[in-house]
Amino acid sequence: MGLELPQNIPPHVPAGAKIYKDDCMYTFDTAENNDLGLDIDLKTYRAYSRNNEYNYTKQNYEATGNYLYLNVKKTLKPKEEIDKLLYDDDGEKSPKIRKLEIKNVSEEDYYNTEISLYDVKQDKLYPRSELSAAFNNLFEEILSANSSNDDEEIKQWEQEIAPCPHSVNVEQFDFDGTLDLTKCSQCDLKENLWICLHCGALGCGRQQYASTMKGNGHALAHYETSQHPVALKLGSLSGDSESYDAYCYQCNDEVKVPNLAAILKKYGIDLEKTKKTEKSLVELNIDQNLNWDFKLDGAGGDKLPPVYGKGLTGLKNLGNSCYMNSVLQALFDLSSYKEFFKGLNPKLDINPAEDLSSQLLKIYDGLYSGRYSVPSPLKGEDYQLGIKPFVFKNLIGQNHPEFKTQRQQDAYEFLLYLLDKLDNEFGLKLNEDLKFVYTEKVVCDNCKHGSLKNELVDNISVPLEETVLATEGDEKVYKEVDLRDSFQKVAGPELIPGYQCDNCNSKPGAALKSGGFTSFPKYLIVSAQRIKLENWAPAKVDVPVKVPFTLDLSEFKAPFFKEGEIEVTPSRSNDDTQTFTANAEQLNTLLGMGFPEPRSIKALYSTGNNDAEAAMNWLFEHMEDPDIDEPLDLTGEGLKAPSTPSDEAVSNLVGMGFSHQLSKKALYLNNDDPSAAVEWLFSNPDDDGVIEVNDKVPVNAGKEKRDLLAKLSNESKSSGQYQLKSVICHKGASSHTGHYVVFVKKFVDGAWKWVLFNDEKVVLCQEENLKEVEKNAYIYIFEQV
Structure with missing residues (x-):
């Protein structure tokens, strides 16, 4: 008969239920990397793990009373069985990937899976043969259902690619019936072939950045002469999948093509019989991210050695998540982050998948426990087992239009977004070591009256001087710059034309603006302004920056009023509330460009109220701020009365x-x-x-910021001496393409050494290996000496 399913356990998984079966709710233990497997609660479908150090399954039982769990345990198959998956049977071990058809071998295929029932009260496992049909049917439903991570990933990819006006109704023209599908009609390339869905013209695609797949761009050339916008990559077609590469040149984006089978039939292509022969654009992009080596070798050309241990754990690339991985590695290297999360305990009365502090604590455990900093059983010692922060990525980006997608993102934008989220979640305690007071002084050039403005910030962005020395092909060769020169440009003094002084009302007037540090933070985040808007699209400038292993900013202290200059204290009303009136001319300029009024006022307030162009640049940098459309609030209280929905x-x-x-x-x-x-x-x-x-927002957020600003403003201890602690690098033409890695200075084997975190590749390197950093450094984190 078998062990019967208790009445208090639903015999079927309810529709819409989230199933957390990929890893433990509190650790990155999986059915593959934990010797005892993964325990899935049969009531909540949440997974827990246990070993000699902890027992989250038991803790969940003590908190909920749920004592029955589906236990999934996976062990790696013997090498002989794995070889059969990867190689032909002709004895020569010719990799199957060389065959015309692409073979998909999933991680599941490498493991033997054991399924059983775990009773935590008895600490006993029951094999499936001892269970009733109801138990086994429930197990099958849980095992066959998508995990919550799978559902999120599918949702994100579905959001990514959609039909466009040109692909919804593909206009097809006369076709003479002759078509050679084996090579480009304009050259001899036999790969990366794209067919025009309008007329059947076959051309090769463009060379994919950092890919070995060749391309001469003849498909694009066909569009430029014919204006036929929609083309499809032949090698991406697979009759058993709805995934393929289609591109609209007019929309300049990947698209879906409704009624694709009927369109292809005209050209003699039977969609159901097609076989995928080339990797898709998404797969090429992922491969590029996973395999990027940044041309790093040892001093003698030898391979850089992998390194393992606590604090040396890699983060797996989730598709295009290298921007997030690099930021997390840099932040969690800070002593303030390590101490903060070391003192936190897991919350057992909530769903950890929906709680930010739980996910950050899970990442801390993953990075510093050392359990996952071991060679990958599938990829070898070049790659770590690493951890997959799926749930964190889904949670942190769930309400953000960009970070909730699978597209590559700007690491600096993500860093700012994350810091703001952390301030709202934990108050200023976690990021206090990043905070500093930056002071700007503006003095009228006519009457010498001016004011000081103190701002509490946690990062600074500096420009890079672009001096072109030569042009090699399509690439510009720039003069190397020193980061201190970039700080000099920020600090000024800078002439502000068109300034209207409240004291003398000079028209047209001018003012001198200068700035500096009232306090220096323990950790200073510096962003190099490599990303420029060219034709309203972000593009990267590869200006080389001398690697700043040390940085002295002592000369950039806050400005003060000199003899002959008169400080004007900003007026305040009786309730101690600041007021701000936007410069009417500059405001009208921004409104005429289409920016909403609340955004325009905020931008002018943040950039000195005198320069529409500076305000516009500020707007582009803060488009994704969650409060961007809320009215400017200078009370500092952080929270206004709830707005009334329509x-x-x-x-x-x-x-x-x-x-x-x-x-x-x-x-x-x-x-x-x-x-x-x-x-x-x-x-x-x-x-x-x-x-x-x-x-x-916490009701005391404004008071907390004012108190910290006052505290830091009165500090005289600050040292402007810094040493480089980590640097996030980007290689690619734009911040939304290419690849991110991070170099972090770690204490390894009794000495300070540079460690490269390239997703789940973690290797040691020397200072001479950091040459590539010069043109690719994007975000620096310095530690105060």
């Missing part, structure tokens, strides 16, 4: 069956985004609908 938006949610009060709260918490509000409502079915003052 009646129409509320009515739409009420029409879906939600209460009026709950609908208002959902819209308020999600910035009036109906889609995000609906997702929040489904995730919080038991919420009472009451909007608490701490639902968005």
Whole structure:
């Protein structure tokens, strides 16, 4: 008969249930890397792990009373069986990947899987043969269902590529029936072939950046002469998959093509019989990220040695997540981060997948436990086993239009976004060592009256002087710059034309602006302004910067009023609230460019109120700020009264069956985004609908910032002497393409050494190996001496 399923356990997985079966809720233990496997709660479908150090399965039982778990344990197959997966059977071990058809061998194929029932009360495993049909049926449903990570990844990719107006209705022209599908019609290339879906013309694609796949761009040339926008990569077609590469040259983006089978039939191509022969654009991009070596070799050309241990754990690339991996490695190397998370304990009364502090604690454990800093059993010692921060990535980016996608992102934008999230989650305690007071002085050139403005910040962005020495092909060769010269440009003095002085009202006037550090932080984050807008698209400038192993910023202390200059204290009303009036001319310029008024006012306030171009650049840098459309608030209290969602938006949610009060709260918490509000409502079915003052920003956030600003403003201890601690590098034509890695100075084997974190590749390197850093350094983190 077999062990029967208890009545209090649902016999079927409810529709829409999230199944967390990839790794433990509190660690990166998986069914593959944990000797005892993974335990999946049969009531909540959350996974837990246990070993000699901890027992999260038991802790969950003690907290919930749930004692029955699906145990999944995977062990690596013998080498002979793995060889059969990878090689032909002709005795010569010719890799199957050389065959015409691409073979997909998943990680699952490398493992033997054992399934059993674990009773935590008895600490006993039951094999499937001893279980009832109801138990086994439930197991099959859990095992065959997508995990929560899979569902998120599918959702993200589905959001990525959609039909465009040109691919929805592909206009096809007369076709003479003769078509050679084996090579480009304009050259001899037999790979990377793209067919025009409008006329059947076959041309090779463009050379993919950092890829070995060749291309002469003849498909693009066909579009330029014919204006036929939609083309499809032949080698990406597979009859058993809906995944393929189609591109609209007019929209300059990847697209989906409805009714593709009928379109291809005209050219004698049977979609159902096609076999994939080349990697897709996504796969090429992922391969590029995973295999980038940054041309690093040892002093004698030898391979850089891999390194393992606590604090030397790699983060696996989740597709295009190298920007996130590099930022996390740099931040978690800071002593303040290590101490903060070392003192946190897991929360056992919540869903850790929906709690930011739980995910950060999980990452800390993953990086510093050392359990995952071992050679990969599948890839060899060049790669670590590493950890996969899927849940963190999904959580941190869930309400962000860019970071919730699978596209490559700007590491600096992500860093700023993450720091802001952490300040809101933990207050300023976690990032206090990054904070400093930067002071700007503006003095009227006519009457010498001026003011000082103190700002609490956690990073500084510096320009790079672009002096072109020569041109080699399509590449410019720039003069090397010193980072101190970039700080000099930031500090000034700088002449501000068109300045209108409140004291003398000189028209047209001018002012001198200068700046400097009132306090120096323990850790200084510096971003090199390598990304420029060219034709409204971000492009990277490879100006070489001398590697700043040490940096002396002592000369860039805060400016003060000299003899003959008169400081004007900004006026305040009786309630101690600052006021700001935007420069009407500059505001009208921004409004005429299409920027909303709240954004324009904020931009002018943040850039001195005299320069529309500077304000525009500020807007481009802060487009994704969560409060970008909220009115400028100078009270410092951090939280205003809740905004009132539109009646129409509320009515739409009420029409879906939600209460009026709950609908208002959902819209308020999600910035009036109906889609995000609906997702929040489904995730919080038991919420009472009451909007608490701490639902968005801690009520004391403004006071905390004022107190820290006052504290740092009065500090005289600050040293401007720094040494380089880590540097995030980017290689590629744009911050949204290419690859990110991070170099971190670590204490290894009794000495300080540079360690390169290239996703799950972690290797030792010397200072002479950092030559590539000169043109690729994007974000520096310095430690105060």
